[in-house]
Amino acid sequence: MAALMVAPFFALCAPAHAEDAPINLKTMGSFHVGGRLVEISGKPVKEMLFSPGGVPVKVDPNGTYQVEQMYVQYFIPANERGRVPLLMWHGGGYTGVTYESTPDGREGWLNYFLRKGWAVYNSDAVERGRSGWAQYPDIFKTEPVFLTTANPFERFRIGAGEGSFSQDPAKRRYLPGNQFPAEGYDNMMKQIVPRWTSTDEAIFAAYLAEVDKVCPCVILFHSQAGPFAFKAAQAKPDKVKALVAVEPAQVGDPDKVAALKGIPTLMVYGDFIAQDKRWPTIRKNGSAFAEKIRVAGGSVDVVDLPAIGIKGNSHFPMMDRNNREVADLIQKWLSDKGLYK
Amino acid sequence: MAALMVAPFFALCAPAHAEDAPINLKTMGSFHVGGRLVEISGKPVKEMLFSPGGVPVKVDPNGTYQVEQMYVQYFIPANERGRVPLLMWHGGGYTGVTYESTPDGREGWLNYFLRKGWAVYNSDAVERGRSGWAQYPDIFKTEPVFLTTANPFERFRIGAGEGSFSQDPAKRRYLPGNQFPAEGYDNMMKQIVPRWTSTDEAIFAAYLAEVDKVCPCVILFHSQAGPFAFKAAQAKPDKVKALVAVEPAQVGDPDKVAALKGIPTLMVYGDFIAQDKRWPTIRKNGSAFAEKIRVAGGSVDVVDLPAIGIKGNSHFPMMDRNNREVADLIQKWLSDKGLYK
Numbered sequence: 001m002a003a004l005m006v007a008p009f010f011a012l013c014a015p016a017h018a019e020d021a022p023i024n025l026k027t028m029g030s031f032h033v034g035g036r037l038v039e040i041s042g043k044p045v046k047e048m049l050f051s052p053g054g055v056p057v058k059v060d061p062n063g064t065y066q067v068e069q070m071y072v073q074y075f076i077p078a079n080e081r082g083r084v085p086l087l088m089w090h091g092g093g094y095t096g097v098t099y100e101s102t103p104d105g106r107e108g109w110l111n112y113f114l115r116k117g118w119a120v121y122n123s124d125a126v127e128r129g130r131s132g133w134a135q136y137p138d139i140f141k142t143e144p145v146f147l148t149t150a151n152p153f154e155r156f157r158i159g160a161g162e163g164s165f166s167q168d169p170a171k172r173r174y175l176p177g178n179q180f181p182a183e184g185y186d187n188m189m190k191q192i193v194p195r196w197t198s199t200d201e202a203i204f205a206a207y208l209a210e211v212d213k214v215c216p217c218v219i220l221f222h223s224q225a226g227p228f229a230f231k232a233a234q235a236k237p238d239k240v241k242a243l244v245a246v247e248p249a250q251v252g253d254p255d256k257v258a259a260l261k262g263i264p265t266l267m268v269y270g271d272f273i274a275q276d277k278r279w280p281t282i283r284k285n286g287s288a289f290a291e292k293i294r295v296a297g298g299s300v301d302v303v304d305l306p307a308i309g310i311k312g313n314s315h316f317p318m319m320d321r322n323n324r325e326v327a328d329l330i331q332k333w334l335s336d337k338g339l340y341k
Numbered sequence: 342m343a344a345l346m347v348a349p350f351f352a353l354c355a356p357a358h359a360e361d362a363p364i365n366l367k368t369m370g371s372f373h374v375g376g377r378l379v380e381i382s383g384k385p386v387k388e389m390l391f392s393p394g395g396v397p398v399k400v401d402p403n404g405t406y407q408v409e410q411m412y413v414q415y416f417i418p419a420n421e422r423g424r425v426p427l428l429m430w431h432g433g434g435y436t437g438v439t440y441e442s443t444p445d446g447r448e449g450w451l452n453y454f455l456r457k458g459w460a461v462y463n464s465d466a467v468e469r470g471r472s473g474w475a476q477y478p479d480i481f482k483t484e485p486v487f488l489t490t491a492n493p494f495e496r497f498r499i500g501a502g503e504g505s506f507s508q509d510p511a512k513r514r515y516l517p518g519n520q521f522p523a524e525g526y527d528n529m530m531k532q533i534v535p536r537w538t539s540t541d542e543a544i545f546a547a548y549l550a551e552v553d554k555v556c557p558c559v560i561l562f563h564s565q566a567g568p569f570a571f572k573a574a575q576a577k578p579d580k581v582k583a584l585v586a587v588e589p590a591q592v593g594d595p596d597k598v599a600a601l602k603g604i605p606t607l608m609v610y611g612d613f614i615a616q617d618k619r620w621p622t623i624r625k626n627g628s629a630f631a632e633k634i635r636v637a638g639g640s641v642d643v644v645d646l647p648a649i650g651i652k653g654n655s656h657f658p659m660m661d662r663n664n665r666e667v668a669d670l671i672q673k674w675l676s677d678k679g680l681y682k
Contacts, residue, residue: 022419023366028452029442032531037490037508048486049538063489064508069531071438078363095471097412101370111369130436130470132534135487145389146476148404149378167378167405190373190410193473197390 019107023114024078032131034209035069038139067139068199070206071096071130072123072214075110081117083339084216084241088122089207091223091249093147093195095129096122098222102319103184103191109220109318112327116340121214125225126203128193136196144194152192153185156315157272157279175272179312179320188319200227207232215239218339220330222246223315230289234259242337244268244330247315249282251289261298264337265290266330270313270320271306301333360448364455365419373472375550376410379480408480409540411547412437412471413464413555416451422458424680425557425582429463430548432564432590434488434536436470437463439563443660444525444532450561450659453668457681462555466566467544469534477537485535493533494526497656498613498620516613520653520661529660541568548573556580559680561671563587564656571630575600583678585609585671588656590623592630602639605678606631607671611654611661612647642674 047056090098099110150165164173221229230252233240290300317326388397431439440451491506505514562570571593574581584606631641658667
């Protein structure tokens with residue numbers, strides 16, 4: 001992985017990729033994939049107020065509902081340079097907003113890869129964002145989880161672990177040298193949406209539907225999307241030309257690593273892992289899975305950013321101050337794999 | 342309004358606006374506006390399963406939550422031709438997806454106005470889509486409403502009223518000559534997200550925050566956004582340069598019409614209103630409000646599309662087969678008002 005240490009700075013200076021050059025799109029749009037119809041019956045008719053002080057309206061909750069579909073927004077550059085489209089899958093509690101502007105208002109990875117000429121498909125997992133969500137406990141079987149403002153700060157290697165968060169920005173204790181944009185933290189909390197812990201099957205089914213519709217492709221994925229992306233590639237190996245795992249929280253099916261042997265894979269981890277309570281285990285599981293793929297004949301590059309001189313990254317390298325530097329590394333890797341023209 | 346009958350067909354043929362010319366963006370991105378912090382306390386710690394078969398995790402629901410923010414995605418053309426940005430506000434139960442691709446996969450009004458050179462800010466109202474939603478009944482005071490697959494078909498002048506929907510597409514009874522793309526109906530249902538009926542205040546507050554951040558502007562709004570947009574303009578008349586009300590479900594504050602006298606307003610209604618159960622009243626309320634604004638010295642153009650020869654529109658002209666024709670009318674009106682260069 002030594003070659004990755006040489007950042008391709010010349011690329012940043014080329015006018016076609018600079019942030020002051022236009023993003024030229026052939027088209028853009030959105031669609032939903034997957035989902036199913038569910039019948040609800042035997043419920044009492046409810047009286048509801050649709051506006052304060054209004055007349056109560058009778059609402060019959062019985063009927064057929066469309067549920068578990070997934071929203072995908074796509075951008076097709078006028079001059080496509082990726083050999084296949086790039087799918088972006090976000091982590092738990094987040095939406096496709098993960099890859100849009102950073103919480104402090106800089107350009108995110110969606111713009112970065114579009115400017116490079118990749119067709120990008122950015123989705124909201126089932127149950128989140130523009131994918132909508134379904135009644136519980138009738139359809140989703142559990143209650144949703146809501147994250148406090150302290151939770152991501154202490155859990156995702158932004159702050160210095162438990163107790164490091166304060167509602168007062170001046171009193172927050174950041175990991176020293178952290179690249180997460182401190183001034184954007186409160187805005188990042190606004191990106192977070194409720195999530196369920198009982199919807200993995202539905203989320204996975206919709207991702208497979210996206211792969212069927214859009215791929216062959218590269219999948220770039222973050223955190224909770226780890227198992228979905230590895231398992232999607234294991235289910236449809238001919239459709240996936242490369243996997244870029246950014247801090248995957250979990251991995252794929254260890255009994256099906258042979259399916260991944262033809263799919264070049266990059267795993268990227270940020271800083272501050274050794275000193276964290278949970279992340280050493282997560283990181284170790286990633287290595288072990290990579291080793292299994294290699295033993296089965298596959299090719300996996302595991303990059304610990306600090307080991308190649310890129311220091312201070314949180315769990316969110318796409319939002320961190322040096323997000324372009326990490327994107328350069330991914331772009332170079334994809335190019336080295338022959339996926340860029 | 343006679344001039345509106347002459348559709349500007351030449352504009353469709355100009356290469357800069359045609360669908361085969363690139364969309365050239367200076368930049369694009371997203372942000373959240375508004376919202377507030379809420380403290381939840383005194384709740385018992387819950388045991389939750391984060392993955393099927395896993396170890397139960399203790400989740401403490403007490404703490405501070407970020408709620409009621411609004412998601413805004415923006416696109417800035419390289420050659421801006423609108424004199425101010427164009428804000429797009431969707432209707433009840435929907436998100437900004439309303440203005441993206443049509444449910445049958447054609448380009449929607451977002452692309453149309455971008456190709457014309459407008460900077461477009463497309464949002465998801467508080468509680469919906471990428472804006473997220475808050476715990477109920479702790480923060481939101483009521484339960485959410487879910488729409489059956491039959492509901493929009495029968496209520497929004499696509500099908501021929503109550504009883505016209507069938508889950509079997511072949512058995513659906515459309516209003517004769519309806520422009521809604523029949524093959525896209527099931528896909529349109531995938532766009533719909535749960536909504537509340539007790540969140541008007543929070544939705545309005547976030548819209549005001551967007552107006553403060555982005556405007557001066559034009560606001561183009563649909564259905565439920567009617568009262569929010571009229572009232573936002575009444576609250577901040579200096580910030581709003583024109584209002585385009587597409588089938589507004591309700592109107593603004595009748596006691597504050599004088600605030601709107603300097604804001605040119607276009608109200609557009611589709612077809613099949615007279616024969617509907619609810620829409621004649623909604624339409625009449627629109628006319629009455631327009632007349633009040635005129636009496637106060639304002640300028641309002643009310644267009645019934647069938648009266649100028651544009652027939653068959655449902656409640657969703659931005660999705661209908663002739664969506665470009667209706668957009669042409671809006672574009673011409675904005676241009677006539679001096680808002681396009």
